[in-house]
Amino acid sequence: MKHIVALQDVVTPWSDGLEPSDAELDAIEWEMPLILAEVDLLDAEITVLDRTPSVLDERRIRRARRKVLAARRDLTNQAAAVTGMAGGAA
Numbered sequence: 001m002k003h004i005v006a007l008q009d010v011v012t013p014w015s016d017g018l019e020p021s022d023a024e025l026d027a028i029e030w031e032m033p034l035i036l037a038e039v040d041l042l043d044a045e046i047t048v049l050d051r052t053p054s055v056l057d058e059r060r061i062r063r064a065r066r067k068v069l070a071a072r073r074d075l076t077n078q079a080a081a082v083t084g085m086a087g088g089a090a
Contacts, residue, residue: 034072034075036071037070041061047060
């Protein structure tokens, strides 16, 4: 019996470029409040997928949406301050 084996290299060879750079990690850390707020909103929306939302569910979703909007506003204002834009974004 003959065995059929691949004589090719690994499809995705390991390289040093697969790890995130320090700049990418800093960007993720900078956006973390928005990421966490979006996760909270997604969690609130997933909770009511298979049932009719109660009053408390609706409050939770509204609160999570406001949290996402506030996080986006804060990040936009921080970016404007860093780049030196005049007038502010919010």
